[in-house]
Amino acid sequence: MKKLLVILMCILATTLVSCGWGSSNDGALSNNDEGLIVIGFSQVGAESDWRLANTKSMRETLSEENGYRLILRDAQQKPENQYAAIREFIEMGVDYIVLAPITEEGWDQVLSEARAAGIPVIIVDRMISTEDNSLYTCWVGSNFRKEGEAAVAWIGQTFWDRPTLKIVHLQGSMGSSAQIGRSASLMAAVDSYPGWEIIYSASGDFTQVKGKEIMEYVLKQFDQIDVLYCENDNMAFGAIEAMDAAQRSYGVGGAITVISFDATQAGLEDTLRGKINYNVECNPLHGPRVEAIILQLESGGVPDKLVYVEEAAFDATTITQEIIDQRAY
Numbered sequence: 001m002k003k004l005l006v007i008l009m010c011i012l013a014t015t016l017v018s019c020g021w022g023s024s025n026d027g028a029l030s031n032n033d034e035g036l037i038v039i040g041f042s043q044v045g046a047e048s049d050w051r052l053a054n055t056k057s058m059r060e061t062l063s064e065e066n067g068y069r070l071i072l073r074d075a076q077q078k079p080e081n082q083y084a085a086i087r088e089f090i091e092m093g094v095d096y097i098v099l100a101p102i103t104e105e106g107w108d109q110v111l112s113e114a115r116a117a118g119i120p121v122i123i124v125d126r127m128i129s130t131e132d133n134s135l136y137t138c139w140v141g142s143n144f145r146k147e148g149e150a151a152v153a154w155i156g157q158t159f160w161d162r163p164t165l166k167i168v169h170l171q172g173s174m175g176s177s178a179q180i181g182r183s184a185s186l187m188a189a190v191d192s193y194p195g196w197e198i199i200y201s202a203s204g205d206f207t208q209v210k211g212k213e214i215m216e217y218v219l220k221q222f223d224q225i226d227v228l229y230c231e232n233d234n235m236a237f238g239a240i241e242a243m244d245a246a247q248r249s250y251g252v253g254g255a256i257t258v259i260s261f262d263a264t265q266a267g268l269e270d271t272l273r274g275k276i277n278y279n280v281e282c283n284p285l286h287g288p289r290v291e292a293i294i295l296q297l298e299s300g301g302v303p304d305k306l307v308y309v310e311e312a313a314f315d316a317t318t319i320t321q322e323i324i325d326q327r328a329y
């Protein structure tokens, strides 16, 4: 009788495991036949080269060959699309939600729904603003404020002997951590250097098209621009197109010093050619970082709550073709 009971229990256990009920999260989709870990990824959009590299990194790492099913939803830079995607993931019962938030504000409601459903939320790239840290499992991304500090330190050193500086500020998507951090560093520098003045500021939403449009307008308004502070490479590419068309000199040896962020391959090519004077890295290769977090969680570990990625910065004296060629993005 005892033997029979053991056999019956074994059969029951095998059935449960083969149905996937033995996995760490009991979402409906996690019980798929292939035993894949199911991840719902709410991506910002496809606004920049950086973003495309980020999506590629996630897709390549969290692939079916590696044991994952990645369900990616492109929010097209609209927060309401992100809320809808997260609700869809909850409905599906995914094992993990990975969120690259467009803006910092507005997350408490939808993330409390994910928490109620017992789905761990991993935040990547930009951050959210919340009083309740239990709404997410952990975050990995860039220190955008530090990136901005590197840029303003370079401007300060380069123009140490200039009593005044006229600055045009091309901002990223308003309310995103990347914009908030990079803008805050510039504002703080403007407050501490009496001669620095922001003569024009507008958001180009991190896109090349808007960067070009804004710069076309700005070049018609101002004869003197000393520094163009562009909060990403794609807006810098757009601004460069506008400066070329308007035949305004810029870059190394030119009238307008160009600062950019991301340090993508194309951005660093422009740095090597002297079109961009200083380019601060923002690393998009979050796929392996997210995978490491998931593997840690799967084995019962507790990942660090906040992890900042190490980043560098380059000007014409430090960038080389070798560095560009070795870059994965």
Ligand code: AHR
Pocket: 047, 048, 049, 050, 051, 125, 126, 178, 206, 231, 232, 233, 234, 261, 262, 282
């Ligand atoms: O959040 C990272 C920023 O978003 C990158 O600097 C920018 O290129 C992207 O669109």
